[in-house]
Amino acid sequence: MGTVTYLAVLGGCLVCALWLEPVLRVGVLRQWRRLALTLAPVAAAFLAWDVAAVAAGHWWFDAGQVIGVWLPGGLPLEEVLFFLVVPLCAILGFEAVRSVLARSGLTRPGLARSGPRSMPARRERATGSGGPADGREVAE
16 A cells, blocks of 8 residues: 555545535535635645755655655645645534534534624613614624
């Protein structure tokens, strides 16, 4: 299994995490733009770090463990996939835990989903606290 070891490990990570999407309906893959905007800067930063480490001789890749597709900067294809697959699996796991906790009632209502559409609203009263005097709802 020498040359596909790295790919096999990444595949195993995906197999262990991708089932969370349809079974728990976490919605990570449905929001592909948001996912791409999350993964891209992280992958870019760490890939640049890897290229610098390889160029300086601080890091290397065992040719016997990769498929042999080398990218500019001395990185194997699997390394690029690593910085996409591992964060994806982490996000799927995080969202799965959040989903299960929300369904079981173990989280506060406003923490089940993040973002401006899911923020809980509260009523402000004219109490001199600096809130709106008209009693409209204000996001916390």
